[in-house]
Amino acid sequence: MQRHSLILAPAFLGALCLTGRPSPGLKDYYKDYFPVGVAVSVRNITGPDTTLILQQFNSLTPENAMKMGPIHPEEGRYNWKDADAIVDFATAHGLRIRGHNLCWHEQTPSWLFKDAQGNDVSKEVLLQRLKDHITTVVNRYKGRIYAWDVVNEAVADNAGPDSTRILRNSPWYRICGDEFIAKAFEYAHAADPQAQLFYNDYNTERPEKRQRIYRLLKQLVDAGVPITGVGIQGHWSIFEPSPDDLRATIDLFSGLGLKVQITELDISVYPWEKERRVLRPGESDAYTPRLQQQQADQYKKVFSVFREYKGRITGLTFWNISDKHTWLDDYPVRGRKNYPLLFDTAGQPKKAYWEVVNF
Numbered sequence: 227m228q229r230h231s232l233i234l235a236p237a238f239l240g241a242l243c244l245t246g247r248p249s250p251g252l253k254d255y256y257k258d259y260f261p262v263g264v265a266v267s268v269r270n271i272t273g274p275d276t277t278l279i280l281q282q283f284n285s286l287t288p289e290n291a292m293k294m295g296p297i298h299p300e301e302g303r304y305n306w307k308d309a310d311a312i313v314d315f316a317t318a319h320g321l322r323i324r325g326h327n328l329c330w331h332e333q334t335p336s337w338l339f340k341d342a343q344g345n346d347v348s349k350e351v352l353l354q355r356l357k358d359h360i361t362t363v364v365n366r367y368k369g370r371i372y373a374w375d376v377v378n379e380a381v382a383d384n385a386g387p388d389s390t391r392i393l394r395n396s397p398w399y400r401i402c403g404d405e406f407i408a409k410a411f412e413y414a415h416a417a418d419p420q421a422q423l424f425y426n427d428y429n430t431e432r433p434e435k436r437q438r439i440y441r442l443l444k445q446l447v448d449a450g451v452p453i454t455g456v457g458i459q460g461h462w463s464i465f466e467p468s469p470d471d472l473r474a475t476i477d478l479f480s481g482l483g484l485k486v487q488i489t490e491l492d493i494s495v496y497p498w499e500k501e502r503r504v505l506r507p508g509e510s511d512a513y514t515p516r517l518q519q520q521q522a523d524q525y526k527k528v529f530s531v532f533r534e535y536k537g538r539i540t541g542l543t544f545w546n547i548s549d550k551h552t553w554l555d556d557y558p559v560r561g562r563k564n565y566p567l568l569f570d571t572a573g574q575p576k577k578a579y580w581e582v583v584n585f
């Protein structure tokens with residue numbers, strides 16, 4: 227007689243608690259609210275992390291694999307390997323996929339803004355390149371990627387000398403002016419009319435930047451640009467945002483009729499810093515009981531706001547799986563360990579996890 231129990235996949239065994247029933251994960255606690263996702267690399271979906279992923283999450287975002295630099299390294303040449311592997315894994319396991327991202331000023335390939343002589347290309351050429359890129363990438367995953375971050379982080383952090391200017395002074399803006407934003411959405415919509423299309427940004431709860439993002443979104447909505455929603459990245463810390471600032475942002479954006487998703491959640495145990503630097507001698511990066519408690523409190527607060535907005539928040543994604551590896555280990559401070567997620571370095575649920583699921 228065949229012993230079926232011996233051939234159960236490790237991921238399934240990992241999801242069994244002592245009673246023999248699968249133990250619930252974040253996705254189960256929040257099933258009446260929104261899908262709960264996580265940003266992944268290929269390494270995550272081919273190694274031991276798969277157990278935690280499948281137990282806890284029902285949506286994936288490729289952390290880097292679909293960005294323009296990695297996926298389109300030379301004009302006309304695409305590198306599909308990693309992106310395909312993540313999409314195949316998600317499809318095989320019935321997970322949703324958010325595509326990230328189609329137009330950003332970082333992680334761009336070196337050829338993008340330049341001609342053969344090394345000069346900036348014209349606006350017409352750059353828009354044509356953007357169109358080719360978006361059409362090819364969106365089309366490849368049509369029907370499998372349900373939502374795209376179409377434009378990422380285009381709004382300026384600080385008000386410039388010209389208070390009417392909303393956008394950051396990136397090569398996109400320098401070469402195309404405002405127009406690239408609407409165009410990016412139009413190209414994506416033409417390639418996959420069913421896909422939900424998002425504008426995605428950080429520091430969305432800070433009043434000044436919130437207002438600039440709102441002005442951009444309103445212009446897009448008023449002009450009939452095919453935008454579905456706005457991604458609040460959620461790169462937060464134990465110090466911010468306050469529940470009221472978070473509510474103000476969700477109210478303002480959703481008041482435009484846009485869906486809201488939390489797209490890159492992590493809660494750093496350090497204050498926000500913009501400039502990159504190295505760890506200073508003597509500066510501690512220990513995860514003290516006090517920090518653990520402050521973090522659990524902050525997670526509890528923001529999730530309680532998320533639940534208030536049931537129906538308006540349609541998705542939530544964590545930016546990395548566990549404290550074993552987070553992009554914040556090297557950003558903005560090189561060599562400083564951070565502990566921003568719900569699972570510890572051994573993949574075990576932290577105090578913050580229990581605050582998030584006990585409601």
Ligand code: XIL
Nearest residue numbers: 289290326378428459461490545553
């Ligand atoms: C980060 C990745 O996590 C890192 O691995 C990479 O080196 C840099 O980019 N906002 C975004 C994400 O929209 O794409 C960024 O991801 C984090 C900030």
